[in-house]
Amino acid sequence: MDTVIEFTNVRKRLxxxxxxxxxxxxxxxxxxxxIIGRSGIGKSVTLKHIVGLMRPDTGQVIVxxxxxxxxxxxxLLRLRSxxxxxxxxxxxxxxxxxxxxxxxxxxxxxxxxxxxxxxxxQEKLDLVDxxxxxxxxxxxxxxxxxxxxxxxxAIVRDPEIILYDEPTAGLDPVLxxxxxxxITGIQKRLGVTSLVxxxxxxxxYVMADRIAMLHAGRVIQVxxxxxxxxxTDVAVRQFIEGxxxxxxxxxxxxxxxx
Amino acid sequence: xxxxxxxxxxxxxxxxILSLIHGAGYNMLLLFRTLSYVGxxxxxxxxVLRQMYVTGVLSLPLTMLVALFTGMVLALQTGMExxxxxxxxxxxxxxxxxxxxxxxxxxxxxxxxxxxxSGMAAELGTMKVSEEIDALEVMSIDPARYLVLPxxxxxxxxxxxxxxxxxxxxxxxGAIVGQCQIGVSYDQYFQKGMDALRVLDIYSGLVxxxxxxxTIAIVGCSQGLRTTGGAEGVGNATRNTVVISLILIIVFNYxxxxxxxxIP
Numbered sequence: 001m002d003t004v005i006e007f008t009n010v011r012k013r014l015x016x017x018x019x020x021x022x023x024x025x026x027x028x029x030x031x032x033x034x035i036i037g038r039s040g041i042g043k044s045v046t047l048k049h050i051v052g053l054m055r056p057d058t059g060q061v062i063v064x065x066x067x068x069x070x071x072x073x074x075x076l077l078r079l080r081s082x083x084x085x086x087x088x089x090x091x092x093x094x095x096x097x098x099x100x101x102x103x104x105x106x107x108x109x110x111x112x113x114x115x116x117x118x119x120x121x122q123e124k125l126d127l128v129d130x131x132x133x134x135x136x137x138x139x140x141x142x143x144x145x146x147x148x149x150x151x152x153x154a155i156v157r158d159p160e161i162i163l164y165d166e167p168t169a170g171l172d173p174v175l176x177x178x179x180x181x182x183i184t185g186i187q188k189r190l191g192v193t194s195l196v197x198x199x200x201x202x203x204x205y206v207m208a209d210r211i212a213m214l215h216a217g218r219v220i221q222v223x224x225x226x227x228x229x230x231x232t233d234v235a236v237r238q239f240i241e242g243x244x245x246x247x248x249x250x251x252x253x254x255x256x257x258x
Numbered sequence: 259x260x261x262x263x264x265x266x267x268x269x270x271x272x273x274x275i276l277s278l279i280h281g282a283g284y285n286m287l288l289l290f291r292t293l294s295y296v297g298x299x300x301x302x303x304x305x306v307l308r309q310m311y312v313t314g315v316l317s318l319p320l321t322m323l324v325a326l327f328t329g330m331v332l333a334l335q336t337g338m339e340x341x342x343x344x345x346x347x348x349x350x351x352x353x354x355x356x357x358x359x360x361x362x363x364x365x366x367x368x369x370x371x372x373x374x375x376s377g378m379a380a381e382l383g384t385m386k387v388s389e390e391i392d393a394l395e396v397m398s399i400d401p402a403r404y405l406v407l408p409x410x411x412x413x414x415x416x417x418x419x420x421x422x423x424x425x426x427x428x429x430x431x432g433a434i435v436g437q438c439q440i441g442v443s444y445d446q447y448f449q450k451g452m453d454a455l456r457v458l459d460i461y462s463g464l465v466x467x468x469x470x471x472x473t474i475a476i477v478g479c480s481q482g483l484r485t486t487g488g489a490e491g492v493g494n495a496t497r498n499t500v501v502i503s504l505i506l507i508i509v510f511n512y513x514x515x516x517x518x519x520x521i522p
């Protein structure tokens with residue numbers, strides 16, 4: 001399988017903090033890669049580099065052969081048309097209905113008749129089981145439904161790459177499982193490349209073809225669910241077992257003292 | 259005691275100047291980028307109408323109230339003074355000229371900055387921190403076209419109308435005070451007012467209102483789009499919008515008034 005997303009020694013400083021400190025990562029076409037790591041470690045920052053919402057201070061982010069850091073506005077638009085992003089909060093436009101939110105990219109970018117837009121929207125809403133809520137606004141539906149609606153919007157243009165930012169965050173275990181099943185279902189049906197950022201290990205094991213663990217601004221291990229489960233790296237073990245003592249917490253305490 | 263070293267002070271001043279230049283540059287770029295989409299405004303007519311309702315219709319009561327009392331206090335202050343010289347009938351001239359040239363556009367601008375500009379910054383700022391703006395960008399939808407354009411056009415359309423209302427209500431307020439407290443009849447007052455009114459005053463007031471509306475919309479949207487952090491960031495964006503808009507309104511008002519002096 002060829003590489004579709006490639007990070008090479010990417011560094012990014014935000015304010016006084018070195019968030020990414022030399023990330024190297026390769027995502028293969030058609031696979032689901034899950035990035036795990038503690039909250040605030042730079043997982044979402046990593047995703048934002050892929051869609052060009054952030055540019056690296058040094059290093060390269062290559063997506064589908066395009067260097068995102070050097071891409072001009074038009075190149076970025078072309079690249080983004082191949083991608084769908086599910087934001088952590090759903091990020092639905094608050095005054096539009098669910099159906100209008102899903103239809104937004106189609107209507108704004110043109111090329112479709114209103115009849116075609118309606119048909120595509122219905123199809124995608126069916127895929128995430130949201131047809132019944134099509135005419136409700138985001139404030140009238142639950143967090144889980146907002147994420148499903150946002151997922152329908154993310155896949156409305158049949159993207160080749162889907163990025164998920166904490167898809168199960170803030171959901172109860174049942175809803176989290178439903179969302180996880182939805183993501184794996186979409187992955188199977190559409191055969192896209194998926195990159196999921198999460199700290200929900202249960203979901204990660206189910207979704208991932210491979211898992212990458214992020215720590216101290218770097219990828220410290222990449223492997224299959226089984227390899228991560230059996231990892232001997234102390235930081236990886238502490239994270240997946242959720243222990244309160246170990247290198248992850250030691251480092252946090254050191255940072256506090258500093 | 260905290261000792262601030264001179265080099266730190268210089269650094270702070272330098273950062274503030276750079277931030278000011280960056281802000282001004284961002285506002286200008288946002289204005290030009292938004293104007294480049296004006297050709298497609300008819301596709302956004304529904305949103306423009308919604309914004310016209312929010313910015314125009316809902317601002318009307320406050321604008322009228324402010325204009326009414328501005329006209330009344332103008333008439334009272336000048337009337338009491340003119341009464342001593344027996345030329346109190348001139349309050350019609352003074353209130354009409356002041357309202358149409360300066361007070362109407364300025365107070366309408368101030369009301370719009372406080373009510374509409376801050377609202378734009380708060381709404382767009384909240385959208386920014388809840389990732390709605392990022393979502394638009396990754397869908398290849400330019401926020402300047404989708405969010406800023408309808409707000410800018412709506413405000414530019416309603417501001418002159420509000421200014422005319424403001425002028426009229428202020429003049430009427432002056433007439434009421436003239437009649438009730440200064441002893442100038444409505445006939446006298448309005449006759450003097452009509453004599454003093456020049457077409458140029460009305461035009462300059464309308465030009466001012468359009469410049470102020472553009473300033474408020476761009477500053478409000480730009481502050482909203484550049485919001486960082488959470489609730490505190492939204493608060494900062496809202497506060498900055500009002501402060502920057504008011505400063506620019508006062509400055510632009512001076513320059514436009516100066517320019518009208520050269521028109522015969």
